[in-house]
Amino acid sequence: NAGVTQTPKFQVLKTGQSMTLQCAQDMNHEYMSWYRQDPGMGLRLIHYSVGAGITDQGEVPNGYNVSRSTTEDFPLRLLSAAPSQTSVYFCASSYSRQGAYEQYFGPGTRLTVT
Amino acid sequence: TQLLEQSPQFLSIQEGENLTVYCNSSSVFSSLQWYRQEPGEGPVLLVTVVTGGEVKKLKRLTFQFGDARKDSSLHITAAQPGDTGLYLCAGETGSARQLTFGSGTQLTVLP
Numbered sequence: 001n002a003g004v005t006q007t008p009k010f011q012v013l014k015t016g017q018s019m020t021l022q023c024a025q026d027m028n029h030e031y032m033s034w035y036r037q038d039p040g041m042g043l044r045l046i047h048y049s050v051g052a053g054i055t056d057q058g059e060v061p062n063g064y065n066v067s068r069s070t071t072e073d074f075p076l077r078l079l080s081a082a083p084s085q086t087s088v089y090f091c092a093s094s095y096s097r098q099g100a101y102e103q104y105f106g107p108g109t110r111l112t113v114t
Numbered sequence: 115t116q117l118l119e120q121s122p123q124f125l126s127i128q129e130g131e132n133l134t135v136y137c138n139s140s141s142v143f144s145s146l147q148w149y150r151q152e153p154g155e156g157p158v159l160l161v162t163v164v165t166g167g168e169v170k171k172l173k174r175l176t177f178q179f180g181d182a183r184k185d186s187s188l189h190i191t192a193a194q195p196g197d198t199g200l201y202l203c204a205g206e207t208g209s210a211r212q213l214t215f216g217s218g219t220q221l222t223v224l225p
Contacts, residue, residue, distance in 0.1 A: 004156075031211070040123070042202060042215035043157070058212065090156050094211075099164045100145035101211040103204075105156030 001026050004106035006091050012112045013081040021076040021109050023091030031094045031101055032074040033058070034066065036087040037108075043090065049074055081113045117141070118205055120216030127193055128224050135188040135219045137203035144206050146179050146186040147213070151200040193223045 007022045025032065030051045035043040035058075045058030049068040063085060065077040074093075078085060088110050092103040118139045127133055137146070145164040149157035161170050163179035163186065170177045174197075176189040190197055200220050204213040 033213075035215075040217055042118075042120075042217040043204075043213075044215070045212060048212065092156075096211075098162060100147065100162045100206055101213075102147065102159050102162055103149075103157075103213060105158070108154070108156055 003027065004091055004093055004104050006089075006106035006109050008109060009107065010110050012114065013078070014114055015081060015083060017081050019078050019081070021078075021089055021091075021111075023074045023076065023106060024072050025074075025091075025093040025104070026072065027093060027095070027104065028071060029093035029095045029104070030071065032068065033092045033094070033103070034064070034074070034076045035090045035092065036060065036085075037090060038087050046076065046089075078111075083113045085111065086113045087111060118203060118214055118216040120203055120219055122219060123217065124220050124222075126222040126224065129194055130192050133190050133193060133221070135201055135203075135221075136185070137187065137205075137216050138185045139205060140184065141205065141207065141214075142183050144183075144211070146183070147204045147206065148177055148186070148188055149202040149204060151202060151218075157200075157202055190221075193221075195223045195225050197221060198223050 004025045033048040034046040047066040049055045091106045094101040094103040147162045148160045151157040166181045166183045168179045174191045203216040
């Protein structure tokens with residue numbers, strides 16, 4: 001199994017540009033999430049999905065869209081990039097084990113918006 | 115929004131020393147998870163605790179969940195340079211089982 005894969009690994013955007021960060025998992029997990037990680041702030045939840053066709057907002061959803069047409073894929077779209085969206089983005093999938101949802105993270109996408 | 119306060123933020127110690135990292139909140143969590151993250155990589159799950167008062171050991175690492183399920187600690191015995199990394203605690207809550215992460219503890223173990 002490849003686990004959780006993310007592309008691209010690095011991206012530079014100009015303010016106002018749009019792009020899609022790709023995320024795929026091959027573990028048949030129902031639950032997938034997107035986080036952003038900024039220095040000194042840990043990981044913050046952007047959007048999540050509890051299954052194909054079902055998405056919901058996390059703590060910091062503004063400026064981002066998601067969709068979940070299949071169990072495997074969960075892309076994150078930046079509609080109009082802003083410098084405040086410069087961050088490292090992590091996708092995760094999870095399943096229930098021993099009464100908790102344990103997350104498997106991808107390697108991340110480092111995004112710079114100039 | 116649940117808040118998880120993690121301390122200390124930075125910790126630099128010599129090989130062989132012991133250390134404890136704390137994760138505190140005013141909220142009750144259904145589970146508390148600890149992750150370790152290396153530079154340029156995603157976090158990797160170390161352990162999950164779900165029962166108040168629960169203690170789990172992973173080699174030289176000991177994890178404890180508070181009785182009220184609001185706090186947790188990670189104790190490392192005889193730290194080694196390979197333990198260097200960013201340690202993150204995360205509390206699970208809500209009907210959708212969302213994770214709230216602490217800000218992390220950057221541990222450096224010097225040889």
